[in-house]
Amino acid sequence: MKENYNFYNIIKSLSYAMDLISKTLVGHHKRVAYVSYRFGLKLGLDIKEMKKLIAASLLHDLGIFYLDQEYQDLNSDDENNFHAEVGYKLLEQNYFDPEIADIIRYHHHDYSNNQNQLSNIIHLADRIVVLISDGKSVLNQVNHIKKVIENNKEQFCPECLKLFPELIENEAFCLDIISEKVISKELDNFFEDIDWKLDLDELINVSKLISHITDFRSPFTAAHSQGLAAVAPALAEKYNYSKRECKEIKAAAYLHDIGKLMVPTEILNKKGKPTKKEWNILRSHTYYTYQALSTSPKLDKIRNMAAYHHEKLDGTGYPFQLDKKDLNLSERIMAVADIFTAITEDRPYRKGMKKNKVEKILTEMSLSNKIDKDIVATLLENYNEINQLRIEKQKNASDYYQDFREKINEKRLFYLLKETSNELYK
Ligand SMILES: [Fe+2]
Ligand SMILES: [Fe+2]
Ligand SMILES: [Fe+2]
Structure with a gap:
């Protein structure tokens, strides 16, 4: 259909x-x-x-x-x-x-x-x-x-x-x-x-555009949603998801951090650990993702995949404290894929983690009932293939980001030199 x-x-x-x-x-x-x-x-x-x-x-x-x-x-x-x-x-x-x-x-x-x-x-x-x-x-x-x-x-x-x-x-x-x-x-x-x-392909295009708006605010996150949009559907494929379902999960990946627009860039760009107050602001992003995507019942499935990516199977996640009985396979895939993407991707202030460390973190989290054990096993079995997809997708996204920023800076300089200030609406 x-x-x-x-x-x-x-x-x-x-x-x-x-x-x-x-x-x-x-x-x-x-x-x-x-x-x-x-x-x-x-x-x-x-x-x-x-x-x-x-x-x-x-x-x-x-x-x-x-x-x-x-x-x-x-x-x-x-x-x-x-x-x-x-x-x-x-x-x-x-x-x-x-x-x-x-x-x-x-x-x-x-x-x-x-x-x-x-x-x-x-x-x-x-x-x-x-x-x-x-x-x-x-x-x-x-x-x-x-x-x-x-x-x-x-x-x-x-x-x-x-x-x-x-x-x-x-x-x-x-x-x-x-x-x-x-x-x-x-x-x-x-x-x-x-x-x-909009059909699903058009929805993916608009979602991708939205991911640029959310990710490009900080160089730290510039390619994050793109990485997730490679990893999550690749994992879903391993579970024999239909083409359509893989596309839905892809759209959700592009949209998952839309709520991050409420996080000030000082917090997004902070290199060290966030303070307690900053952490609370950061944590609320998935709540706002949920709210932002609550515009039509037709979007609910995608909204839930997008907004539950920090929920944990033992109920210790956020913002709804859902647990394993509430979280379906797609939502669990998103959670695992998000952690995988976040720890493997390079950030300007640190390199992405190597395979053995990633394995250790994901296994520990699954053993303590935070994320789905079976999905982690599937990811680790297909590590190289899925990681390669992520790397390629994020490389393209970073290049686009750099290029965009450079063009903006060139153009901005041109504008600032050309335009005279206008007192009109003061
Ligand atoms: Fe997030
Ligand atoms: Fe305007
Ligand atoms: Fe305006």
Whole structure:
């Protein structure tokens, strides 16, 4: 049976996870999506354009994660344009819908040099959302928002500007923007009857893109999910999993650390042992993986494989303290594969472990009833073959990561030299 996944739900998962990274502007992507959506309705966009508009809005700032920036740093135009360019590059290189990549690329461009209508809508929606400060009533901020947009009207598309007063003077619209519940309901309703299916191969592609967003935040983890995406399906094959099941486990491997977006890079990049407090933050990543992937019952199987990778058979894992009666074979495979990948992969501050040490660690863990004995035996029986797959996959991922970072740095320098600072939104 060819089961289909809904693209909107996957984007929602990613958008949720991206919002975890910023403590100052949680919900930014959703808010921008909602404002864009309302403009889209008023402009009479057709369903096809609406889909693209909302998807692009929900992802528009994804380039930020490569720049170690928080949203509040993004007030000057040079950096704004730059993160848009980074997001575009990432999407474009990872076989994403080229139109959505383009919309994101231009989401901070002024109207005068931007022909892309959907980018123009997001540009204005983004500015409106950024101008709202959460500390005070949104209705008391309407005049200020109107004034700033009016003073900078040459930046925005005239068609949108025409509709802007009517929207912003509507109290319910303003209050909707700050209501997560309303936004989710409205967008979910919109997508309920809309066919936007992904098959499993497409889901794998989107999941791989997500793994770049989660892994590339730190050089320490740059190739981790890719390694797991080689090891876990290879192990599953040894258990005669069908092609389809192997693909599901692969998608889960790419997604397993999506919740790590909430871990600050200082903690991800720490060379020594984490403190107790840091450890608690790190441990919560699988909880957020679970939450991020809870966007559709169709994703539940993949979500569980992804989110239970730190659970242990004796119930001492996290975050749910599941035990052997709760954990199925695929979830156990993920747990073993994750440990194997983590201890064998090279990190910038240490080399991966050698075979005898890996054998010792995995055997001890299985004997103390932490991980599945049979899976460990299968892995050790096929050690060289599976390890070789991991090495190749991680080598490709590291090369891509290095190349991407270099290109970003070159381009960033170019931007910083070229752009002049802009006092506009201060
Ligand atoms: Fe942006
Ligand atoms: Fe934004
Ligand atoms: Fe993990």
